[in-house]
Amino acid sequence: MTVSRQLPSASIREFLLGTLSEAERDRLEQDLLADDDLYDLLRVTEEDLIDECIEGSLSDERAESFLRYLTALPGGRERVDFAKCLKTVLERSPQETKTRRRDILRRFVSWLSVPERLAWSAALLAVAAAGVWSAIPLPEEGTRVSELEAALERSTAETEQLKAQLSVAAATESTSAVRSPARPPVVLTAGLLRGASEMETVTLSRGERLLELRLDLGSRDYEEYRAVLHDAESRELYAASQLTATVAEERIFVAFGVPAARLANADYYVTLEGIAEPARREPVGRYSLRIIIP
Amino acid sequence: MIGRDSLPAREAHDMSFDQLLSSPRFEELRSRLIRIFARRGCSIPEDLADETVSRVLAKLPEIAPTYEGDPVRFFHAVARNVYLEYTRRPRTVPIEENLDWRDVRGDEAAPSEVKYECLEACMGMLGRDDRWIIGEYYRHRKGAKIDHRMELAVQLGISINAFRIKAYRIRRRLQDCVFECMKKRSPDEMEKLVPHSKVRRPSL
Numbered sequence: 001m002t003v004s005r006q007l008p009s010a011s012i013r014e015f016l017l018g019t020l021s022e023a024e025r026d027r028l029e030q031d032l033l034a035d036d037d038l039y040d041l042l043r044v045t046e047e048d049l050i051d052e053c054i055e056g057s058l059s060d061e062r063a064e065s066f067l068r069y070l071t072a073l074p075g076g077r078e079r080v081d082f083a084k085c086l087k088t089v090l091e092r093s094p095q096e097t098k099t100r101r102r103d104i105l106r107r108f109v110s111w112l113s114v115p116e117r118l119a120w121s122a123a124l125l126a127v128a129a130a131g132v133w134s135a136i137p138l139p140e141e142g143t144r145v146s147e148l149e150a151a152l153e154r155s156t157a158e159t160e161q162l163k164a165q166l167s168v169a170a171a172t173e174s175t176s177a178v179r180s181p182a183r184p185p186v187v188l189t190a191g192l193l194r195g196a197s198e199m200e201t202v203t204l205s206r207g208e209r210l211l212e213l214r215l216d217l218g219s220r221d222y223e224e225y226r227a228v229l230h231d232a233e234s235r236e237l238y239a240a241s242q243l244t245a246t247v248a249e250e251r252i253f254v255a256f257g258v259p260a261a262r263l264a265n266a267d268y269y270v271t272l273e274g275i276a277e278p279a280r281r282e283p284v285g286r287y288s289l290r291i292i293i294p
Numbered sequence: 295m296i297g298r299d300s301l302p303a304r305e306a307h308d309m310s311f312d313q314l315l316s317s318p319r320f321e322e323l324r325s326r327l328i329r330i331f332a333r334r335g336c337s338i339p340e341d342l343a344d345e346t347v348s349r350v351l352a353k354l355p356e357i358a359p360t361y362e363g364d365p366v367r368f369f370h371a372v373a374r375n376v377y378l379e380y381t382r383r384p385r386t387v388p389i390e391e392n393l394d395w396r397d398v399r400g401d402e403a404a405p406s407e408v409k410y411e412c413l414e415a416c417m418g419m420l421g422r423d424d425r426w427i428i429g430e431y432y433r434h435r436k437g438a439k440i441d442h443r444m445e446l447a448v449q450l451g452i453s454i455n456a457f458r459i460k461a462y463r464i465r466r467r468l469q470d471c472v473f474e475c476m477k478k479r480s481p482d483e484m485e486k487l488v489p490h491s492k493v494r495r496p497s498l
Contacts, residue, residue, distance in 0.1 A: 033330075033369060044461075209321065209344075235355075240316050257316045
């Protein structure tokens with residue numbers, strides 16, 4: 001059963017404009033950390049406020065407060081730039097849009113070599129045959145509810161389908177790092193007597209946030225695993241529970257994401273335990289690695 | 295009394311420290327912390343977010359086994375301490391902070407023509423339905439725009455927030471597409487600046 005609940009839109013807006021009292025801000029910050037819906041709404045409101053800044057419908061004082069916040073965020077300036085661009089493009093008349101599309105296409109074609117032009121012509125003919133581009137009428141003025149309802153329904157179905165595909169991909173490829181870091185996951189093989197010379201060396205760059213490890217299993221013997229990162233002195237630094245085995249590229253492994261902030265130039269090892277029963281853990285393997293941060 | 299707009303409830307659940315600190319939740323948590331520090335006026339919100347996570351991680355072996363309650367509250371408390379320490383530090387102003395915010399808002403900082411081209415190409419790649427939704431969502435200006443969105447949401451039988459989130463997700467997809475396109479087009483920008491450095495253009 002879906003239960004509807006209330007979200008404080010006005011408070012989010014005031015938070016972003018910097019006009020909430022300290023107590024209210026504190027409360028909202030805690031909610032933002034915990035509540036996904038509220039955080040979604042915060043990001044939506046950010047975009048609305050960017051638009052309002054561009055339109056000039058915010059007072060100078062409020063616009064300054066918000067833009068100072070926004071430009072402190074990574075990519076904040078680019079978002080303002082994008083919003084200006086979007087506004088201009090959406091406000092263009094259909095005729096202007098068509099002319100511009102034609103210009104872009106003409107310029108694009110002029111960059112291509114003859115074989116590339118032929119290849120693109122074939123591709124465009126195929127698309128035209130399917131009627132994808134030309135069959136799209138631009139929406140008329142006014143509200144066409146039934147059309148919009150159908151659009152929303154199709155779009156929702158597409159979203160659901162994508163979600164399902166994502167779940168399948170996550171289950172078959174990796175249990176972690178859906179938003180994968182730039183580097184490929186580091187595969188570690190268990191070895192109790194591995195010497196320093198056999199140790200897997202990982203060079204972390206300064207900008208990296210997460211190191212994704214794949215702890216090779218060989219066979220899948222447990223439903224659930226627990227991984228613990230240790231330093232060379234056997235101190236426990238970081239642990240993750242309720243991990244599951246995954247099969248990909250003909251390997252069975254447990255994915256274990258370690259925040260890069262937890263790592264320094266040093267040697268580490270990870271112990272992996274299988275959870276046989278709620279209160280019984282059994283050792284599965286020990287995986288060594290050396291971290292180098294230039 | 296602050297007005298609240300309804301959304302279907304997601305299942306409420308407290309996440310464990312491990313869940314919060316594991317991918318992909320970790321990046322999400324980090325970006326929320328960055329926003330909190332940015333809104334508190336910090337000039338280095340990313341560094342402070344990392345500092346917060348780092349401190350929580352350092353405390354984990356000590357507190358995790360016996361910690362009761364929502365771990366998010368612990369993160370928030372640590373973030374507050376990090377912020378207080380930041381405010382006591384000698385203030386250094388990064389170069390970016392000296393920039394006039396009016397430059398960001400004003401027309402003088404107009405997007406480049408390449409960006410327009412990228413956006414139009416990306417709009418063309420959107421599905422018909424999404425293009426229709428985004429067109430309707432951004433139709434009109436100021437008050438009329440808000441009324442129009444309310445009407446659409448009411449007629450569709452969804453809350454205004456659900457409609458806003460839907461439009462936002464399409465906008466983000468467009469934005470990501472434009473940024474990606476700009477990256478691919480950067481050799482072209484170079485060509486404009488250095489006319490004889492002709493680089494073969496990648497396909498759009």
